[in-house]
Amino acid sequence: MNLFGQRPPHPGTTTPTGADRAHAKVDSIEQRLDLCLLTMEAMWTLLRDRLKVTDEELAKRVLELDESDGILDGKVRRPPRTCPHCGKRIPGRFPRCLYCGEAIGAPPFA
Numbered sequence: 001m002n003l004f005g006q007r008p009p010h011p012g013t014t015t016p017t018g019a020d021r022a023h024a025k026v027d028s029i030e031q032r033l034d035l036c037l038l039t040m041e042a043m044w045t046l047l048r049d050r051l052k053v054t055d056e057e058l059a060k061r062v063l064e065l066d067e068s069d070g071i072l073d074g075k076v077r078r079p080p081r082t083c084p085h086c087g088k089r090i091p092g093r094f095p096r097c098l099y100c101g102e103a104i105g106a107p108p109f110a
């Protein structure tokens, strides 16, 4: 790793290879995931300690959300939405219409 959190290029090369860039991307994603997990744990312990919500209630809610799309797979899928401007269907995770650019507004956890 260098100062910027990236792996050095392969010995004997002066430019990063595709593998180097892939490793750097994976490292970046792992760092972001670690920060997300740490933040989520901090939020959960605050809720548990201040609102007296139990671990069992959290586990039940996770299961309910997982099952809300009809598939118990550890994921939440956002249903596609219809653009109010052009009427085309767009994937639920996009905040703008992919066809006309109309701002749709993303769900808070898309």
Ligand SMILES: [Zn+2]
Residues within 6 Å of the ligand: 083, 084, 085, 086, 087, 088, 097, 098, 099, 100, 101, 102
């Ligand atoms: Zn549109």
